[in-house]
Amino acid sequence: MSLANEKLLGKVAMLSCLDDSYVKQIEKLGWRYCVGKVGSMESNKVVAAIETGAKKEDVIKGSIYRETHALYHAIMEAIYGVTRGHVQLGTVLRTVGLRFVVVRGNPYDQAEEGDWIAVALYGTIGAPVKGLEHEAVGLGINHI
Amino acid sequence: MSLANEKLLGKVAMLSCLDDSYVKQIEKLGWRYCVGKVGSMESNKVVAAIETGAKKEDVIKGSIYRETHALYHAIMEAIYGVTRGHVQLGTVLRTVGLRFVVVRGNPYDQAEEGDWIAVALYGTIGAPVKGLEHEAVGLGINHI
Amino acid sequence: MSLANEKLLGKVAMLSCLDDSYVKQIEKLGWRYCVGKVGSMESNKVVAAIETGAKKEDVIKGSIYRETHALYHAIMEAIYGVTRGHVQLGTVLRTVGLRFVVVRGNPYDQAEEGDWIAVALYGTIGAPVKGLEHEAVGLGINHI
Amino acid sequence: MSLANEKLLGKVAMLSCLDDSYVKQIEKLGWRYCVGKVGSMESNKVVAAIETGAKKEDVIKGSIYRETHALYHAIMEAIYGVTRGHVQLGTVLRTVGLRFVVVRGNPYDQAEEGDWIAVALYGTIGAPVKGLEHEAVGLGINHI
Amino acid sequence: MSLANEKLLGKVAMLSCLDDSYVKQIEKLGWRYCVGKVGSMESNKVVAAIETGAKKEDVIKGSIYRETHALYHAIMEAIYGVTRGHVQLGTVLRTVGLRFVVVRGNPYDQAEEGDWIAVALYGTIGAPVKGLEHEAVGLGINHI
Amino acid sequence: MSLANEKLLGKVAMLSCLDDSYVKQIEKLGWRYCVGKVGSMESNKVVAAIETGAKKEDVIKGSIYRETHALYHAIMEAIYGVTRGHVQLGTVLRTVGLRFVVVRGNPYDQAEEGDWIAVALYGTIGAPVKGLEHEAVGLGINHI
Ligand SMILES: [Mg+2]
Ligand SMILES: [Mg+2]
Ligand SMILES: [Mg+2]
Ligand SMILES: [Mg+2]
Ligand SMILES: [Mg+2]
Ligand SMILES: [Mg+2]
Numbered sequence: 001m002s003l004a005n006e007k008l009l010g011k012v013a014m015l016s017c018l019d020d021s022y023v024k025q026i027e028k029l030g031w032r033y034c035v036g037k038v039g040s041m042e043s044n045k046v047v048a049a050i051e052t053g054a055k056k057e058d059v060i061k062g063s064i065y066r067e068t069h070a071l072y073h074a075i076m077e078a079i080y081g082v083t084r085g086h087v088q089l090g091t092v093l094r095t096v097g098l099r100f101v102v103v104r105g106n107p108y109d110q111a112e113e114g115d116w117i118a119v120a121l122y123g124t125i126g127a128p129v130k131g132l133e134h135e136a137v138g139l140g141i142n143h144i
Numbered sequence: 145m146s147l148a149n150e151k152l153l154g155k156v157a158m159l160s161c162l163d164d165s166y167v168k169q170i171e172k173l174g175w176r177y178c179v180g181k182v183g184s185m186e187s188n189k190v191v192a193a194i195e196t197g198a199k200k201e202d203v204i205k206g207s208i209y210r211e212t213h214a215l216y217h218a219i220m221e222a223i224y225g226v227t228r229g230h231v232q233l234g235t236v237l238r239t240v241g242l243r244f245v246v247v248r249g250n251p252y253d254q255a256e257e258g259d260w261i262a263v264a265l266y267g268t269i270g271a272p273v274k275g276l277e278h279e280a281v282g283l284g285i286n287h288i
Numbered sequence: 289m290s291l292a293n294e295k296l297l298g299k300v301a302m303l304s305c306l307d308d309s310y311v312k313q314i315e316k317l318g319w320r321y322c323v324g325k326v327g328s329m330e331s332n333k334v335v336a337a338i339e340t341g342a343k344k345e346d347v348i349k350g351s352i353y354r355e356t357h358a359l360y361h362a363i364m365e366a367i368y369g370v371t372r373g374h375v376q377l378g379t380v381l382r383t384v385g386l387r388f389v390v391v392r393g394n395p396y397d398q399a400e401e402g403d404w405i406a407v408a409l410y411g412t413i414g415a416p417v418k419g420l421e422h423e424a425v426g427l428g429i430n431h432i
Numbered sequence: 433m434s435l436a437n438e439k440l441l442g443k444v445a446m447l448s449c450l451d452d453s454y455v456k457q458i459e460k461l462g463w464r465y466c467v468g469k470v471g472s473m474e475s476n477k478v479v480a481a482i483e484t485g486a487k488k489e490d491v492i493k494g495s496i497y498r499e500t501h502a503l504y505h506a507i508m509e510a511i512y513g514v515t516r517g518h519v520q521l522g523t524v525l526r527t528v529g530l531r532f533v534v535v536r537g538n539p540y541d542q543a544e545e546g547d548w549i550a551v552a553l554y555g556t557i558g559a560p561v562k563g564l565e566h567e568a569v570g571l572g573i574n575h576i
Numbered sequence: 577m578s579l580a581n582e583k584l585l586g587k588v589a590m591l592s593c594l595d596d597s598y599v600k601q602i603e604k605l606g607w608r609y610c611v612g613k614v615g616s617m618e619s620n621k622v623v624a625a626i627e628t629g630a631k632k633e634d635v636i637k638g639s640i641y642r643e644t645h646a647l648y649h650a651i652m653e654a655i656y657g658v659t660r661g662h663v664q665l666g667t668v669l670r671t672v673g674l675r676f677v678v679v680r681g682n683p684y685d686q687a688e689e690g691d692w693i694a695v696a697l698y699g700t701i702g703a704p705v706k707g708l709e710h711e712a713v714g715l716g717i718n719h720i
Numbered sequence: 721m722s723l724a725n726e727k728l729l730g731k732v733a734m735l736s737c738l739d740d741s742y743v744k745q746i747e748k749l750g751w752r753y754c755v756g757k758v759g760s761m762e763s764n765k766v767v768a769a770i771e772t773g774a775k776k777e778d779v780i781k782g783s784i785y786r787e788t789h790a791l792y793h794a795i796m797e798a799i800y801g802v803t804r805g806h807v808q809l810g811t812v813l814r815t816v817g818l819r820f821v822v823v824r825g826n827p828y829d830q831a832e833e834g835d836w837i838a839v840a841l842y843g844t845i846g847a848p849v850k851g852l853e854h855e856a857v858g859l860g861i862n863h864i
Contacts, residue, residue, distance in 0.1 A: 003279070009279065010278065011162055011279060018155055065421075065833055068420050069414075072382075076380065080224060084284070085221075085662075091476055118279075120281075131147070131497060133497075134285045134497075135251075136285070137158055137281060138225055187668055188668060216703070229373045230373075230807045232664075232807060232808075235811065236807055238792075257496065271788060291855070299738055302734070303739065306734055332523055336525055339525075352689065353565075353684065354692075357719050365804040368804040369858055373797075423729065423731060424730070424859065427857035431642035431645050431719075435711070442711030442712070513714055517806075518805075550711075569696075571712065620810060641852050644847060645852075663811075
């Protein structure tokens with residue numbers, strides 16, 4: 001049970017989210033992943049967009065609840081990083097424009113650690129007026 | 145008031161935190177920054193390490209409270225991303241090992257937007273036992 | 289000021305919420321109570337359903353604000369247990385199906401401790417898709 | 433960097449919010465300010481009303497994002513005091529009626545501390561029924 | 577159940593906390609109260625100082641738990657206003673210096689609303705270095 | 721993916737925590753579990769006691785991090801129910817006396833949902849003075 005340096009799941013997800021040229025590293029690792037974008041004042045739409053993306057690209061199996069559950073909590077943890085303190089957007093008059101990357105793989109040396117999921121978010125958060133915004137980042141990690 | 149693509153403060157801070165080879169991009173932009181490491185079960189030590197690093201490298205002026213105040217809130221926002229929900233470490237039996245990068249610059253097209261500060265964190269969070277941990281990330285952004 | 293073992297308000301409320309056969313224990317204690325159900329993605333509807341139930345069964349007097357205030361905070365504390373971290377449902381794309389029991393009585397040995405109110409919740413929380421859910425519980429206690 | 437007793441920004445904002453006769457003290461200090469009222473179940477409307485008031489009275493410049501950003505975080509901090517724990521109103525079935533005062537000035541002895549902004553809130557919070565409410569207060573302070 | 581304008585409990589507590597000359601208004605209303613000061617990096621010491629002050633001045637009866645419970649939650653709500661988001665001081669490297677006023681009375685027109693308690697806090701919060709601080713305020717209200 | 725009525729994991733854990741006579745139902749289901757007690761002002765000791773209990777009784781395998789991770793988050797969610805809003809005990813001058821039950825099993829109809837873990841807590845929370853306390857409950861559920 002120790003993180004393997006050459007397959008740091010969270011790092012590769014976050015780097016791929018910040019810089020598209022890293023995505024090929026995920027592929028080299030043979031891991032399932034998806035990339036997408038979502039912009040909304042409604043936090044539930046952010047959750048839904050990531051869930052839909054991950055299911056469409058078979059990162060998780062939609063027919064098994066434990067996989068949806070693992071992804072859901074990883075998404076919520078990533079959104080905490082973006083919203084910093086209260087998981088709210090429009091209800092506190094702000095909006096986000098985010099790129100997301102979801103990656104699934106085993107970042108540990110031991111095979112029995114099984115699959116983990118990383119949800120990386122990068123984009124802007126701010127007032128619902130173009131330009132009144134700054135950058136934000138979030139990363140959620142969960143066993144799946 | 146719009147973010148300039150070639151000088152995205154948060155992105156360059158986060159990338160530099162994840163991958164040391166990006167640090168030279170900060171230097172190319174002519175921005176002040178510092179890089180450091182901190183491992184602790186005490187969240188106040190994480191705050192202190194980042195503040196000390198930023199003051200020693202003149203990222204902020206320690207003699208002006210508004211600069212300390214701007215940095216403090218950026219640190220707290222970054223820690224939210226790492227802790228996801230409650231800004232606690234040892235009191236909930238977990239510890240962190242983090243690399244931090246603090247960068248100061250103007251990411252906007254308009255000069256009057258002045259300086260902003262980004263605090264990027266990347267590392268591991270977990271039980272106080274080697275290996276019982278996963279990755280975590282945080283980014284705090286503030287005007288300074 | 290010590291809790292009396294044979295009249296633990298929170299325990300009897302929680303047990304009655306989990307297993308209907310315990311409700312008769314509340315009646316034996318001579319305490320006022322109500323039992324109800326609510327399913328919603330809107331947290332305000334959960335609050336409203338419990339308040340309405342408690343007023344209709346005379347667990348609290350709707351005409352006195354201090355009683356509504358005591359109940360409201362007990363409900364909010366119970367919802368914290370169900371939502372664990374942020375008191376949100378639909379805004380984070382989840383829904384609940386809950387059974388609730390509100391009980392009013394004095395669980396202490398001393399008569400001067402007066403009445404207290406317990407709000408117990410048990411049910412499921414999850415995605416707005418049948419089956420994508422797990423169980424959840426909450427208990428709020430307040431003096432009234 | 434020490435607070436000057438005769439120009440305590442937060443105190444004068446809070447006192448002016450509680451008692452209109454204090455507003456002339458703000459004027460004596462030569463500080464920009466605005467006074468307004470907002471009643472709503474929607475927390476975004478509270479944020480919007482304060483932002484609009486502050487921009488109309490030139491307390492902040494709407495064309496510079498750093499000023500909007502400073503005000504936004506001061507508003508959010510003030511709303512924390514009013515809501516105490518979760519920045520939610522209608523979604524937890526409650527409403528507010530608030531008077532707000534926003535003041536901008538330098539409360540420190542040192543000129544280089546520059547301008548700071550205080551957002552003071554006072555009013556009532558409670559059920560969406562007249563009278564089922566109690567008082568609430570909030571103060572947010574930020575460098576600008 | 578409507579707040580009586582001439583006996584607004586929260587307002588008189590907050591004003592008395594900000595400006596000592598208001599304390600005589602509490603006395604004119606015939607209400608029990610206490611005034612005190614506390615400075616600490618430990619949030620539990622802030623709670624203890626206020627509880628001790630309120631018991632010593634007979635604002636609450638220490639022998640009845642429901643009174644301690646009412647005061648405790650009012651204190652916690654007031655501290656939320658001071659700390660804005662996470663009820664922590666030293667663990668996030670900050671300290672407070674606060675004046676507190678606790679008042680007990682019935683702010684409503686109806687006698688059956690009984691006694692309510694208000695905890696008002698005013699002072700500074702900041703780094704554990706003299707001067708690196710700004711003002712903060714909190715108000716907690718509860719039925720007792 | 722639907723909860724099976726006769727094997728509701730959370731319900732059986734919570735009932736067993738409230739009433740010892742239910743523990744034999746867990747055994748009838750053939751599920752692994754542990755029962756224990758912990759009293760402390762330090763939230764990390766509560767976490768540690770539950771983790772130790774679950775490892776000693778082989779409810780989870782201590783050598784696999786994903787199992788520790790699943791248990792940790794279930795514990796934290798259960799503690800949210802007990803603490804209601806901020807996961808703090810001694811730092812806000814309160815203490816707990818809790819009985820805990822950890823159960824591991826598959827509450828769903830489908831075998832592929834695999835094992836889930838439930839952490840149930842019941843006991844008292846209050847001031848560090850005997851009797852100045854009321855009941856509290858928490859339930860955390862996670863896939864493992
Ligand atoms: Mg985790
Ligand atoms: Mg911001
Ligand atoms: Mg309580
Ligand atoms: Mg501040
Ligand atoms: Mg209240
Ligand atoms: Mg869950």
